[in-house]
Amino acid sequence: xxxxxASFTACELLEHAAGAIDCILTxxxxxxxxxxxxxxxxxxxxxxxxxxxxxxxxxxxxPIFVKSLDDLRPAxxxxxxxxxxxxxxxxxxxSIEFSRxxxxxxxxxxxxxxxxxxxxVKSPEVVVAxxxxxxxxxxxxxxxxxxxxxxxxxxxGEAIAQRGINKSYYLETRGDVLLRNKEVFxxxxxxxxxxxxxxxxxxxxxxxxxxxxxxxxxxxxxALEYARSMGLSISVNIIADPDxxxxxxxxxxxxxxxxxxxxxxxxxxxxxxxxxxxxxxxQLTTRDYRLFDIQHAVLPTKLPLAEFYAxxxxxxxxxxxxxxxxxxVKDVAKIAAGHLLRGQTxxxxxxxxxxxxxNPNLLLSDHEQPVKYELSSPPPPQEKVDPRTMYIHxxxxxxxxxxxxxxxxxxxxxxxxxxx
Numbered sequence: 001x002x003x004x005x006a007s008f009t010a011c012e013l014l015e016h017a018a019g020a021i022d023c024i025l026t027x028x029x030x031x032x033x034x035x036x037x038x039x040x041x042x043x044x045x046x047x048x049x050x051x052x053x054x055x056x057x058x059x060x061x062x063p064i065f066v067k068s069l070d071d072l073r074p075a076x077x078x079x080x081x082x083x084x085x086x087x088x089x090x091x092x093x094x095s096i097e098f099s100r101x102x103x104x105x106x107x108x109x110x111x112x113x114x115x116x117x118x119x120x121v122k123s124p125e126v127v128v129a130x131x132x133x134x135x136x137x138x139x140x141x142x143x144x145x146x147x148x149x150x151x152x153x154x155x156x157g158e159a160i161a162q163r164g165i166n167k168s169y170y171l172e173t174r175g176d177v178l179l180r181n182k183e184v185f186x187x188x189x190x191x192x193x194x195x196x197x198x199x200x201x202x203x204x205x206x207x208x209x210x211x212x213x214x215x216x217x218x219x220x221x222x223a224l225e226y227a228r229s230m231g232l233s234i235s236v237n238i239i240a241d242p243d244x245x246x247x248x249x250x251x252x253x254x255x256x257x258x259x260x261x262x263x264x265x266x267x268x269x270x271x272x273x274x275x276x277x278x279x280x281x282x283q284l285t286t287r288d289y290r291l292f293d294i295q296h297a298v299l300p301t302k303l304p305l306a307e308f309y310a311x312x313x314x315x316x317x318x319x320x321x322x323x324x325x326x327x328x329v330k331d332v333a334k335i336a337a338g339h340l341l342r343g344q345t346x347x348x349x350x351x352x353x354x355x356x357x358x359n360p361n362l363l364l365s366d367h368e369q370p371v372k373y374e375l376s377s378p379p380p381p382q383e384k385v386d387p388r389t390m391y392i393h394x395x396x397x398x399x400x401x402x403x404x405x406x407x408x409x410x411x412x413x414x415x416x417x418x419x420x
Contacts, residue, residue, distance in 0.1 A: 002029040004114055007063075007392045008273035010054040012376050019056075027052040027063025027114075027392050030072055063393055065118070069100060070126045076134070087170055088195060088233075090138025096130055098122055098156060102144040103401055103411045104174075105387070107212040108201075108239065110273035111144045113387070116395035119148065121402050124155040131165050139167050146171040149407045153184040160191055170195040175223030176215045180410060182226065189230050196227055197235045203255055211239060212275075214414040224261065235262040240312060242268065242282075242301040249311040256318040265316050266294040270378065273392075277378050278385045286367065287375040296363060305367070309360035316358050 002025035006013055010024035025036055032051045039046040047053055052063030066072060076082065076094060087093045099122065101115040131139070147153035169192050178185060178198070185193065200220045202208045208217060227234050238252060256263045269292055270276040270284075282299045291298055301308040388395075403411070 002026065002033075004110070005272075007114065008110065008271075009375070014054065014056050016373055023047060023053050023055040025050070025052050025063075026054060028066055031064045031066045065120075065393060069097065069120055069122045072097075073130070082136075085136075087138065087140050090140070090168055090170055090195070092136045093138035093140055093170075094134045094136040095140040095142045096127065096134075097142050098127055098146070099143045099148070099152070099402075101401075103148070103403065104145070104214055104414070105212065105275075106201075106214075107210070107275045107279070108268065108270075110271060113273050113275070113390040114392045116391045116393040116400065117387075118393065118396055118400035119402055120400075121149070121152050124152075124159045127156050128159040128163055128165070131160065131167065132163060134167070137167055139169050141169060141171040143171065145177055146173040147181050147184045147188075148177055148411075149403050150181040150184045151404065153181065154187065157184070157187050157191055165191075167192050168195075169193045170197070172197040172199070174199065174215060175220040176414065178223045178226065179219060185227075186230065189232065193232065195233045195235070197237070198223060198227070200224075200236045201239045203238065203252065207239070207241075224259070228260070233262075234260075235264060237264045237266055239268050240265050240315070242297045242299040242308065244308075244311070245302050246307075246311060249315050253315050253318060256315070263318060265312065267297055267312070269294050269298055272375065272378075273390070275385055275387075275390065278382055278390070280378070281381045284378070286371075287377065288367075288369075288371040289373045289375050290369075290371075291366060292375070295358075296366060306360065306364055309363045313358045313360045313363070 001013065001021050001023075006024050007026035010026055013024060014021055022040075023036075025032060029052075032053070036047065036050045036053060039050055048055060048058045048060050051061045053060040079085075082094075083092045085091075085093050099120060101117070101119040102109075102111045103117055103119050105112045105117065169188065171193065173196065175198055178196075185196075198220070199213075201211050201213050203217070205217050208215065208220075224234065224236070238256075240249075240252070244252075252265075268276075270280045271292060280299070284298055285300055286298050297305060297308060303311065398408070401408070
């Protein structure tokens with residue numbers, strides 16, 4: 001077993017599995033999985049010599065990075081249900097990676113603690129070769145923050161234009177990155193960029209500071225306006241805190257109704273691997289890992305839990321009213337008809353699934369289910385955490401971030417006053 005979550009909970013996963021799991025491969029699995037398979041085949045005792053391996057009997061050296069992202073070529077032809085993958089209107093949809101890692105350090109996120117605040121990129125030639133082999137018309141660019149570095153975004157885009165690749169793209173980025181690299185996003189719009197996700201996280205300065213987003217409220221709102229001016233379909237995320245009361249929910253609902261964007265509401269959840277797991281002073285109300293899904297409250301709520309869920313779902317229904325069900329059909333009728341003619345039904349079905357997914361009674365009843373996997377308690381809360389104690393991959397400092405000097409200065413300016 002391996003992956004992002006398992007890397008932060010390796011020892012307790014093994015303990016909970018009671019022998020059902022032989023080992024956890026922490027960090028970037030691609031770098032050591034071949035070595036692990038050889039050890040399993042020829043000498044089980046050599047497993048603990050593999051970088052990143054954790055077993056019940058010991059662990060190997062620290063995990064290592066892949067030598068180059070260019071060496072990673074996904075075997076998409078092995079996917080059995082390839083036509084069923086979709087993302088909104090993009091159906092079928094494939095995913096691709098242009099870069100890996102994030103140089104920022106948001107308190108609620110574990111991308112930076114996993115990768116040691118490194119940032120690496122794929123070469124434009126490899127990216128374009130991958131895109132040419134994709135038969136899916138939709139592409140999800142899975143970078144944590146797309147187009148941090150303008151030069152890299154332009155080089156990939158120019159190579160796509162030269163090859164005449166025609167696809168529709170979805171990506172996620174930060175508001176300040178969008179504003180800094182407007183020309184890149186404009187260029188990509190011409191190439192087929194249709195959808196953009198902005199993690200606003202809060203609609204007040206206090207919220208942005210709490211989550212250490214390192215972007216101002218005015219920048220976020222300016223980025224929204226700019227994305228609208230390009231005619232892109234925009235989704236944004238807002239983090240709801242369990243401390244919200246009815247007035248706060250009502251304020252957020254009013255804001256959501258004022259803007260045309262799709263608004264996703266996620267719950268503030270301290271995950272293992274995030275800084276908030278180490279700093280959150282409120283005691284967890286549950287350690288049932290099944291409920292750590294940013295839709296269930298795992299911290300004490302100011303409102304009674306049933307009322308909190310009712311307010312949460314009522315707020316999420318803004319999305320339902322504006323963008324799902326019959327409200328969406330008139331806007332996407334042509335797209336939906338095209339999908340149905342090709343036998344693609346997932347997008348159309350998703351328009352009516354809101355009430356079966358977001359239901360306050362179901363959310364509440366989940367807390368009554370037997371706990372099958374209980375997380376260990378977090379350590380006593382600390383006011384400040386040494387980031388070096390949180391990393392899965394050891395940080396490489398400036399050498400570990402493939403960014404030019406101007407981008408380095410941009411990132412450093414947002415992080416002014418920190419020591420990480």
